[in-house]
Amino acid sequence: MTAAAPSRPGTRGLRLLAPVLLALLTLLGPTQPAAAHAELVSTTPSDGAALAEAPATLELRFNEPVGLIDGAIRLLAANADPTPLRATVTDATVIVELPELAADASHAVAYRVASADGHPVSGVVSFTVGDAAPGAAPSAASGTPAATELLVRVLSGLLYLGLLAFAGLVFATRLVLRGAGASSRSLLVAERWSLAVAGGAAVLLVPASGLRVVGAALAAVFDPGAWAPGVSWPVVAVAILVVVLGWSAHLLGGARTGGLAPRGGLAVGLAGAAAVSPALVGHTLAYNPPVMLVADAGHLLAGSFWFGGLLAMLLFLHSRPGRDEARAALVRFSRAALGAVALLAVTGTGMAVLVLGSFENLVGTPYGRLLLVKVMVVAAVVLLATWVRFRLLPTSRSLLRFFRALRYEAALLVAVALLTGFLANTSPSHGHLHGAQQVSVQSQGLAVEGSLAPSAVGTNTFSFTLLFDGAAVESGDVAVSFRLPEQDLGPVAAVVEPRPDGSWAATVDLPAAGEWEAQVAARVSKFERPIAVLKVTVG
Structure with a gap:
C-alpha cells in the first residue's frame, strides 16, 4: 500500500517563507553598498594635513593586501x-605618484581598490x-550603485541555491x-534545472562582480571594457568549474546510475568539486x-548533502515508492544527515570565530546580525529534522506525514x-569596533592627538601629532609603548617613524583584545622627557 503525495511539494511553504526572508534581508542587510572588508589604516600625507611643500607621492596603507x-x-x-594617477601596490601599501601640484x-x-575578498x-x-x-574635498562618485550591489547579491544567492x-x-x-x-525522470529534471540555475548565475557573476568593483551602473554590462578591469580570476575560475565539472557530473549519469559504481563514483567526485568551488571567492x-x-x-x-538530499527524498516520495522501500531510504538519509549537520556546526562555528573574532561583532555588525538570522533558521531545520529522525520515523507509517515534514x-x-549568498557579499567589516579610534591627551605639557587603526588584534598603526607647550616636537627621540594591565601584558614597544608633514606613525603588534594603555614619551630638552598616557580599546 502506498500513500499519495501532494502534487505541489513545498509550494505553499515557499510562498509563506519568501516575504519573511525578504523582510529580514531588508532590515538586517545594509541598504547602502556594503563596505569592503579592507580598511584604510593611515595615509602619508595624512588626511587633512597642512603641508609646507607639495608631496611627490601619496601613500595609502590598508589592514590587508589590496589590488x-x-x-x-x-x-x-x-x-x-579628474586626472587618473599612476600607482603601485605592495601587499597592503599603495604608492600613488602625484604630478606637480600648485602651491597655496x-x-x-x-x-578605489579591491580587497582580498573581492569587495x-x-x-x-x-x-x-x-x-x-582647508576646504571641502571635491565630490567623487566612488561608491557602488545600489542596483549593481543588489544584482551581485541575488546572483550569489542563486549560485548557492542551484549548486x-x-x-x-x-x-x-x-x-x-x-x-x-x-x-524517476523528475530527479533528472531537477538536476538539470538546478545546474542550469547555478551555471547561469556563476557566468553572470563575472560581469556583475566586475561592475561592482569598478563602481559602474548596470547599463554598463553591455560594455566589456567598462567591467573587465574589475574582474578577478577567482570569479572566472568558479564560473568555469561550476559549468565544466557540473555538466560533466550530470552527463556521467546523473540520476540514472545508482550505487558507487566507477561511473557513479566519478559523478559524485565531480559534483563535490563543483560544490566547493565558491570557496575560492569571498571572505575565505x-x-x-x-x-x-x-x-x-x-x-x-x-x-549540499543536506539540502539536495532533501530535494531528492521529496522527489523520490512523490514517485510513490513502496512503503518498505521508502522507509529504508528515509532511514539511510536521516542517519547521513546527522553527520552533515555535525559537520555544518563545526565548520560554521570555526568560520564565524575566524571572521568575526568576538561576540560584540556578532551582534554589532550587519554581517553578524545576518549570520544570526541564518543560525536561527538552521536551528529550526535541525529541530524539525531531529523530530523526523527520532519521533516520526520510528512511530509513523504514513508516507504523507514524512512528505510534509521534509518539504517544510x-x-x-x-x-x-x-x-548564504547574501552573507558572501556582506562585508564582515567591524565598523567602529575595528576602525580608526580617535584619542587625545595632555600631560606634563605634552599634547598628543591621533588615531589607532584598525583597533583590532594584530598589527596596528598609531598616527599622531605631538606638541609641547604649544610648539611641535621636532626631536627624533620619541618612544611609544603599549600595556594591557588586565592581562599583565607589556610593555610592547612600537616602531616610531616621523612623517614629512610633521606627524608621527607608530606601528605595533597587539596580541590581545582589551583596554590598552599607550605611553608616549618625547625628549624635548636635555633634561625634560614628558610622558603622556592614553587609553585605547582593541577589539
Whole structure:
C-alpha cells in the first residue's frame, strides 16, 4: 500500500517563507553598498594635513593586501575632470605618484581598490599646500550603485541555491537511494534545472562582480571594457568549474546510475568539486586562507548533502515508492544527515570565530546580525529534522506525514542557501569596533592627538601629532609603548617613524583584545622627557 503525495511539494511553504526572508534581508542587510572588508589604516600625507611643500607621492596603507583597479585612483579638481594617477601596490601599501601640484592650494585624491575578498573600498584623501585654507574635498562618485550591489547579491544567492541542490541530488542518488529512484525522470529534471540555475548565475557573476568593483551602473554590462578591469580570476575560475565539472557530473549519469559504481563514483567526485568551488571567492581569501578554505569546503559539502538530499527524498516520495522501500531510504538519509549537520556546526562555528573574532561583532555588525538570522533558521531545520529522525520515523507509517515534514525542512533550507549568498557579499567589516579610534591627551605639557587603526588584534598603526607647550616636537627621540594591565601584558614597544608633514606613525603588534594603555614619551630638552598616557580599546 502506498500513500499519495501532494502534487505541489513545498509550494505553499515557499510562498509563506519568501516575504519573511525578504523582510529580514531588508532590515538586517545594509541598504547602502556594503563596505569592503579592507580598511584604510593611515595615509602619508595624512588626511587633512597642512603641508609646507607639495608631496611627490601619496601613500595609502590598508589592514590587508589590496589590488589596483585601472584608472580608479584620480586627482580631483573643482572645475575640471579628474586626472587618473599612476600607482603601485605592495601587499597592503599603495604608492600613488602625484604630478606637480600648485602651491597655496587644496588638493584631493580619490582612490578605489579591491580587497582580498573581492569587495571594493574607496574614499578621498585631501590636504593643503602652502598658505591655503582647508576646504571641502571635491565630490567623487566612488561608491557602488545600489542596483549593481543588489544584482551581485541575488546572483550569489542563486549560485548557492542551484549548486547546493545539484550536488546534493547527485550525492543522495548514489549514497542514499542507491538506484531506488533511478527511474524517476523528475530527479533528472531537477538536476538539470538546478545546474542550469547555478551555471547561469556563476557566468553572470563575472560581469556583475566586475561592475561592482569598478563602481559602474548596470547599463554598463553591455560594455566589456567598462567591467573587465574589475574582474578577478577567482570569479572566472568558479564560473568555469561550476559549468565544466557540473555538466560533466550530470552527463556521467546523473540520476540514472545508482550505487558507487566507477561511473557513479566519478559523478559524485565531480559534483563535490563543483560544490566547493565558491570557496575560492569571498571572505575565505581574507582570513587565514588554508584554514578557511578547508572549513568553507566542508561547510559547502555538508550543506549540499543536506539540502539536495532533501530535494531528492521529496522527489523520490512523490514517485510513490513502496512503503518498505521508502522507509529504508528515509532511514539511510536521516542517519547521513546527522553527520552533515555535525559537520555544518563545526565548520560554521570555526568560520564565524575566524571572521568575526568576538561576540560584540556578532551582534554589532550587519554581517553578524545576518549570520544570526541564518543560525536561527538552521536551528529550526535541525529541530524539525531531529523530530523526523527520532519521533516520526520510528512511530509513523504514513508516507504523507514524512512528505510534509521534509518539504517544510527543504523550504527552510532554501532560505539558508539564499542567506548564504547574501552573507558572501556582506562585508564582515567591524565598523567602529575595528576602525580608526580617535584619542587625545595632555600631560606634563605634552599634547598628543591621533588615531589607532584598525583597533583590532594584530598589527596596528598609531598616527599622531605631538606638541609641547604649544610648539611641535621636532626631536627624533620619541618612544611609544603599549600595556594591557588586565592581562599583565607589556610593555610592547612600537616602531616610531616621523612623517614629512610633521606627524608621527607608530606601528605595533597587539596580541590581545582589551583596554590598552599607550605611553608616549618625547625628549624635548636635555633634561625634560614628558610622558603622556592614553587609553585605547582593541577589539
